[in-house]
Amino acid sequence: MKKIIFIGAGNLATQLSSAMKEQGYDIIQIYSKSLKNAKILGSSLSCDYTDDLNQIKDTADLYIFSIKDTALQECIRSVKPNKALWVHTAGSIPMSVFEPHAKRYGVFYPLQTFSKNKKVNFSNIPFFVEANSEKDATLLTDMALKISQDVRVISSEQRKYIHLAAVFACNFTNHMYAISEKLLKEHGLPFDILQPLIQETSDKIKKISPVTAQTGPAVRYDENVMNKQLSLLKDDQLKEIYRLLSKNIHAFAINISHEQNKL
Amino acid sequence: MKKIIFIGAGNLATQLSSAMKEQGYDIIQIYSKSLKNAKILGSSLSCDYTDDLNQIKDTADLYIFSIKDTALQECIRSVKPNKALWVHTAGSIPMSVFEPHAKRYGVFYPLQTFSKNKKVNFSNIPFFVEANSEKDATLLTDMALKISQDVRVISSEQRKYIHLAAVFACNFTNHMYAISEKLLKEHGLPFDILQPLIQETSDKIKKISPVTAQTGPAVRYDENVMNKQLSLLKDDQLKEIYRLLSKNIHAFAINISHEQNKL
Numbered sequence: 001m002k003k004i005i006f007i008g009a010g011n012l013a014t015q016l017s018s019a020m021k022e023q024g025y026d027i028i029q030i031y032s033k034s035l036k037n038a039k040i041l042g043s044s045l046s047c048d049y050t051d052d053l054n055q056i057k058d059t060a061d062l063y064i065f066s067i068k069d070t071a072l073q074e075c076i077r078s079v080k081p082n083k084a085l086w087v088h089t090a091g092s093i094p095m096s097v098f099e100p101h102a103k104r105y106g107v108f109y110p111l112q113t114f115s116k117n118k119k120v121n122f123s124n125i126p127f128f129v130e131a132n133s134e135k136d137a138t139l140l141t142d143m144a145l146k147i148s149q150d151v152r153v154i155s156s157e158q159r160k161y162i163h164l165a166a167v168f169a170c171n172f173t174n175h176m177y178a179i180s181e182k183l184l185k186e187h188g189l190p191f192d193i194l195q196p197l198i199q200e201t202s203d204k205i206k207k208i209s210p211v212t213a214q215t216g217p218a219v220r221y222d223e224n225v226m227n228k229q230l231s232l233l234k235d236d237q238l239k240e241i242y243r244l245l246s247k248n249i250h251a252f253a254i255n256i257s258h259e260q261n262k263l
Numbered sequence: 264m265k266k267i268i269f270i271g272a273g274n275l276a277t278q279l280s281s282a283m284k285e286q287g288y289d290i291i292q293i294y295s296k297s298l299k300n301a302k303i304l305g306s307s308l309s310c311d312y313t314d315d316l317n318q319i320k321d322t323a324d325l326y327i328f329s330i331k332d333t334a335l336q337e338c339i340r341s342v343k344p345n346k347a348l349w350v351h352t353a354g355s356i357p358m359s360v361f362e363p364h365a366k367r368y369g370v371f372y373p374l375q376t377f378s379k380n381k382k383v384n385f386s387n388i389p390f391f392v393e394a395n396s397e398k399d400a401t402l403l404t405d406m407a408l409k410i411s412q413d414v415r416v417i418s419s420e421q422r423k424y425i426h427l428a429a430v431f432a433c434n435f436t437n438h439m440y441a442i443s444e445k446l447l448k449e450h451g452l453p454f455d456i457l458q459p460l461i462q463e464t465s466d467k468i469k470k471i472s473p474v475t476a477q478t479g480p481a482v483r484y485d486e487n488v489m490n491k492q493l494s495l496l497k498d499d500q501l502k503e504i505y506r507l508l509s510k511n512i513h514a515f516a517i518n519i520s521h522e523q524n525k526l
Contacts, residue, residue: 011478068483068485069480069485069487069488070485070487092480092488092491092492111456111457111459111460112459112460112463113460113463113464113467113476113478113479114478115467115471115476115478118467118470118471120463124459125459126456126459150456152456158450158451158452160491160492160495161446161447161449161450161452161495162447162452162456163492164446164492164495164496165442165443165444165446165447165452165457166443166457166460166479167479167480167481167492167505168439168440168442168443168446169439169440169443169457169460169461169464170460170461170463170464170478170479171477171478171479171480171481171482171512172439172504172508172512173436173439173440173461173464173465174464174467174468174473174476174477174478175473175477175481175508175511175512175515176431176432176435176436176439177431177432177436177468177473178472178473178474178477178512178515179428179431179511180428180429180431180432181428181472181473181474182474182515183424183427183428183431184424184425184428186424187421187424188421189421189424189425189428191472193374193389193413193415193425194374194428194429194432195469196374196375196387196388196389197374197375197376197429197432197433198432198433198436198465198468199465200375200376200383201376201432201433201436201437201465202436202461202462202464202465204376204378204381204437205437205440205461206458207381208378208381209441209444209454210437210438210440210441210444211441211444211445213376213378213437214434214437214438214441215274215376215377215378215433215434215437216376216429216430216433216434217332217355217430217434218430218434218438219434220331222331222332222333224332224333225332225355228355228423229355229423229426229427229430232423232424232427233427237507237510237511237514238511240507241435241507241508241511242430244500244503244504244507245435245438245504247500248438248442248500248501248504249434249435249438249441251500252438252441252445
């Protein structure tokens, strides 16, 4: 499995293709519906590129579909069938999306957040692979092991929950950062004062379970502080987020203390 | 300002007193309403300890009140007045809480999350100080500069917003981790598979503004994925959190693109 074509030139495709090239894989073509994006990535990999689905070569051993979930199904149907292995890189889409269009298919899902301009170190990123044959699952596992030390074969069903958990741990977490930045900005304060706190918060949970690591007014259910803080928030959606998360933090804390009492 | 008494023996008092002792300050006494906690901290600092407010010595240069917000006001009233400088370490409480009980007073607020058993490196933790006289503000600044390189004099008004932002950036962020841990656990998956994602998410915003760094289904407003993920959540509060945060992520994204169009 040496020759690879990427269908997609987004954040993930950009990072993954470059990591695979470094490992000696031959990326022979990039497709993107945006010719500009196809060209940028194709040029950086010194390979062919196209924005025409009909021009996708049939000589690759592996086709990696790394495009928006909404476009994936239609895109799969538009690529001429062949005997190669087809995989996608999406968290929430079952492997069966390739049926009946491809004979050999699977999933190659790296659990990470990707930006085009921030190079990612793949070595400790978990890869979740799956294929419709044991042989191809082994091929994908071996390939993933060339770029990461953490590779697991996992079902589409479990992968859905991994993706859901990732939305909380990454996208929703990042949104908490965005809200805090907004609140500081509105009061003439720089976001960077929060950096040590943010780093310590993410660092702590390497050793302590997050539910145990919780601090602050909500876990103490200090209504005095919570009400004062609510009154500082002018935006109704932010007020509602504050209320709801405080309530849920408290619910988790009660749950934990019940579990501990049972032991 | 050499002799210091800590009123309180919680997470913050434990970490701060030990860091100050390392810098040569003389911690002469620990008060806690829990004799057990007073003893643990007093012993680790090799100093006197008490659970009796009447036994608090009047020979210190500085009294650091580091106790629950709800108990602070009453505790201040119960300590015999003296000529030393009194400060608290709370984010949400105005400096005026010391009026009219103390003549010299202020705030000494380190912006960090503290656990008793995880030693904190204070060197880059922002300290926000405030005092009712310029001389004492300088004393507190100099003291903070011995343990951290980031010290700022800031008003009680601004400090409130810093604390509010910190609740989002730390407590609410940590709760996102707790939810993701719960979701994985329920499906037989270990929390540690999220570590690289969590570390990258907190790392990214050292260089990129969080609102720009956002990825995932909500910022794309991919309703297909969002609805599928909502259907995986069985808990009503978690469903509501998912809905509300996705909506707010989308609102932030629209706002940013409006701002960019204006430029």
